[in-house]
Amino acid sequence: MKGFTAIVLLLISNAFMTLAWYGHLYLKNTSLKMPNSLVFIIFLSWGIALFEYIFQVPANRIGFSENGGPFNLFQLKVIQEVISLTVFCIFTLVVFKSEKLQWNYIAAFVCIVLAVFFIFKKWD
Numbered sequence: 016m017k018g019f020t021a022i023v024l025l026l027i028s029n030a031f032m033t034l035a036w037y038g039h040l041y042l043k044n045t046s047l048k049m050p051n052s053l054v055f056i057i058f059l060s061w062g063i064a065l066f067e068y069i070f071q072v073p074a075n076r077i078g079f080s081e082n083g084g085p086f087n088l089f090q091l092k093v094i095q096e097v098i099s100l101t102v103f104c105i106f107t108l109v110v111f112k113s114e115k116l117q118w119n120y121i122a123a124f125v126c127i128v129l130a131v132f133f134i135f136k137k138w139d
Contacts, residue, residue: 018085021078025095028070029102035063037103041110093134097127 039056042049049055078084078091086094104124107114 017077017083021074021084021086021091022094022098024070024074024077025098026102028067028074029095029099030106031063031067031070032099033102033106035060035067037106038063038110090134093130097131100124100127 039060043051049059075091076082076084078086078094080087104116104120108116
């Protein structure tokens with residue numbers, strides 16, 4: 016159950032982080048009238064990223080094996096990267112209609128998924 020909880024929290028945190036990192040790029044294409052200054056965008060992104068940390072920190076604490084969770088640090092990091100790329104791909108394809116998922120992106124993603132396999136493989 017702790018592993019599932021950690022993964023759900025990582026999904027939520029990565030949704031906020033993706034929005035903080037890339038959402039401002041979409042704002043130019045909307046009718047929203049917001050300041051376009053870099054300082055404003057940085058503070059807006061920081062405000063959104065605060066929510067990322069609200070979910071990321073508990074996810075790592077709950078999921079970490081030394082806190083009673085099922086994952087070691089390497090496993091947590093690889094899981095987070097796969098979740099981050101998955102959330103990013105979905106966000107990009109839904110929000111940025113001009114971006115297309117190409118075969119080489121899929122091949123790279125498969126390599127990341129293979130990293131999950133190798134990080135959880137018991138070699139004993």
